[in-house]
Amino acid sequence: MGKRFYITTAIDYTNGAPHLGHAYEKVVTDVIARAHRAMGEEVFFVTGLDEHGQKVQQAAAAEGKDPMTYCDELALQWLALAKDLGLSNDDFIRTTEARHKAVVHAILSKLHASGDLYSQPYQGWYSVKEETFLTEKDRNPNGSWDPKWGQVIPLTEENWYFRMARHQDWLVAHIEANPSFIAPACRRNEVLGFLRSEKLADLCISRPASRLSWGIPLPFAPDWVTYVWFDALTNYVTVAADHGDPAVLHPLGLPAPASPMAQPPLALWPADIHVIGKDIIKFHAVYWPIMLHAAGLPLPLQILTHGWWQKDGQKLSKSTGNVVDPIAVIRDWGLDAFRYYVLRELAIGPDGNWTDEGFQSRYNAELANGLGNLLNRAVNMLNKYRDGIVPAPSDELAPDASRAVENTSQLLRQNDLQGALVAIWDLVSRANLYVEQTQPFKLAKDSAQAPRLDQVLYNLVESCRILAILLAPFLPDTSRRILGQLGIPAPAHPHVWPLTAWGGLQRGHKVAAPQPLFPRKDLKPMA
Numbered sequence: 109m110g111k112r113f114y115i116t117t118a119i120d121y122t123n124g125a126p127h128l129g130h131a132y133e134k135v136v137t138d139v140i141a142r143a144h145r146a147m148g149e150e151v152f153f154v155t156g157l158d159e160h161g162q163k164v165q166q167a168a169a170a171e172g173k174d175p176m177t178y179c180d181e182l183a184l185q186w187l188a189l190a191k192d193l194g195l196s197n198d199d200f201i202r203t204t205e206a207r208h209k210a211v212v213h214a215i216l217s218k219l220h221a222s223g224d225l226y227s228q229p230y231q232g233w234y235s236v237k238e239e240t241f242l243t244e245k246d247r248n249p250n251g252s253w254d255p256k257w258g259q260v261i262p263l264t265e266e267n268w269y270f271r272m273a274r275h276q277d278w279l280v281a282h283i284e285a286n287p288s289f290i291a292p293a294c295r296r297n298e299v300l301g302f303l304r305s306e307k308l309a310d311l312c313i314s315r316p317a318s319r320l321s322w323g324i325p326l327p328f329a330p331d332w333v334t335y336v337w338f339d340a341l342t343n344y345v346t347v348a349a350d351h352g353d354p355a356v357l358h359p360l361g362l363p364a365p366a367s368p369m370a371q372p373p374l375a376l377w378p379a380d381i382h383v384i385g386k387d388i389i390k391f392h393a394v395y396w397p398i399m400l401h402a403a404g405l406p407l408p409l410q411i412l413t414h415g416w417w418q419k420d421g422q423k424l425s426k427s428t429g430n431v432v433d434p435i436a437v438i439r440d441w442g443l444d445a446f447r448y449y450v451l452r453e454l455a456i457g458p459d460g461n462w463t464d465e466g467f468q469s470r471y472n473a474e475l476a477n478g479l480g481n482l483l484n485r486a487v488n489m490l491n492k493y494r495d496g497i498v499p500a501p502s503d504e505l506a507p508d509a510s511r512a513v514e515n516t517s518q519l520l521r522q523n524d525l526q527g528a529l530v531a532i533w534d535l536v537s538r539a540n541l542y543v544e545q546t547q548p549f550k551l552a553k554d555s556a557q558a559p560r561l562d563q564v565l566y567n568l569v570e571s572c573r574i575l576a577i578l579l580a581p582f583l584p585d586t587s588r589r590i591l592g593q594l595g596i597p598a599p600a601h602p603h604v605w606p607l608t609a610w611g612g613l614q615r616g617h618k619v620a621a622p623q624p625l626f627p628r629k630d631l632k633p634m635a
């Protein structure tokens with residue numbers, strides 16, 4: 109049983125509808141998953157929902173629904189999003205599932221037995237309205253509490269804590285010894301800076317069931333439920349356990365699951381990449397490794413951290429209406445236009461800014477006039493001048509194509525998805541320029557130029573074929589449509605990278621009819 113490349117997204121809170129930020133993270137993860145499959149690896153990609161905790165309990169109460177009904181309803185929307193985004197995920201986890209509770213219990217029991225957990229009363233200031241303890245940092249300079257906290261009362265509460273300090277030194281050493289553990293480097297420096305300058309406080313991993321009932325009860329103290337972050341992080345190993353992965357089952361003392369999903373068992377853990385947003389790095393790069401280490405499980409290989417999207421330079425916010433609805437964009441412009449814009453516009457790391465003008469201008473310039481026009485001209489001319497029959501191979505653009513393939517492969521290995529798209533578009537531009545330079549429509553008028561026209565046409569359609577393969581991880585539907593117009597059936601398996609070699613189109617092969625890939629659109633206000 110070979111270890112699969114295991115990649116995850118953060119799991120989203122079921123307390124509202126999905127937005128651009130959630131969609132972006134999923135698209136990024138999907139592209140990395142597809143790229144690894146394209147290059148011949150066995151991949152397992154999981155996304156899902158974080159359904160417990162106060163945020164969800166409050167959101168359900170606000171709608172007068174019990175939390176489970178509320179989550180079940182919202183889960184349909186999130187599952188639909190995964191479909192609309194064309195995700196190639198192999199599993200979808202919800203933290204309210206029985207398979208998850210079993211693994212959370214196993215980890216908690218192990219940590220309890222090893223002395224990593226202890227209970228203690230805590231006295232502090234508590235915001236009744238926000239249902240949270242406040243710290244001195246939350247106080248106004250004059251000592252008062254901001255009205256947003258509502259009534260603030262002193263409260264004493266018994267809770268369960270996870271001893272953190274004993275883990276600080278090895279974690280620092282681990283991050284130092286593994287430069288790619290936290291990516292990009294600026295985030296790694298941020299975490300190291302924090303760990304070197306502050307002593308880790310023990311983590312409160314419970315909430316009294318009397319004030320928060322929507323959670324997984326502690327196995328050794330059922331009057332408390334598990335802190336939602338402890339619960340949520342565990343999802344990454346739940347999935348592995350549920351698919352029968354011995355790397356998780358053995359250390360946690362769990363039996364092999366009877367579920368058909370575990371037949372045959374898969375080797376998933378440790379995760380190769382957790383893709384997350386910058387706001388949740390401390391949970392993934394500090395608490396999660398400590399939880400795993402304390403439970404005797406290996407650490408993930410990489411925490412890949414992306415930035416946050418804004419729109420028109422302002423925070424995304426439902427209340428001010430500054431939002432981008434990914435579903436509406438996909439409905440109006442097509443899935444691949446959405447995937448292309450978010451991947452091309454923003455590298456994994458910095459923050460991004462969505463503008464409708466930027467979206468539409470990339471659509472028209474790069475998708476419609478760039479890629480779409482190239483394919484259209486190539487297929488159209490081959491049909492018009494050669495009845496759609498591919499002439500003898502010629503390799504004038506082969507060096508440009510192989511440069512694009514090499515650059516794309518290398519950039520994909522570094523998770524530089526934006527750079528890889530730039531490398532692919534170098535070939536799009538090169539091939540479009542080749543049309544301008546060779547002027548096939550003029551060659552066609554002179555029968556003495558027939559051999560030259562054959563060469564030009566071959567180079568154009570073969571470049572388009574290679575572009576379709578390179579685009580497969582990014583724009584899967586566009587890739588299929590390009591191949592379709594070239595008369596090539598969709599590849600039988602995802603391991604398509606070997607097809608990037610020049611010369612795949614054979615003399616005599618017949619292409620299909622041209623169809624616009626990305627119909628040009630007038631600039632217009634977006635939904």
Ligand code: MSP
Pocket residue numbers: 117118119120121128129130132133158340341342343383384385386387388415416417418424
């Ligand atoms: N439930 C937790 C994650 C638990 S993972 C074990 C959570 N959920 S969330 O719904 O608030 O966020 C899910 C992901 O979306 C996070 O990685 C977060 O960074 C990302 N984004 C939320 N808003 C975002 C933007 N505006 N831009 C980009 N990504 C953003 O946190």
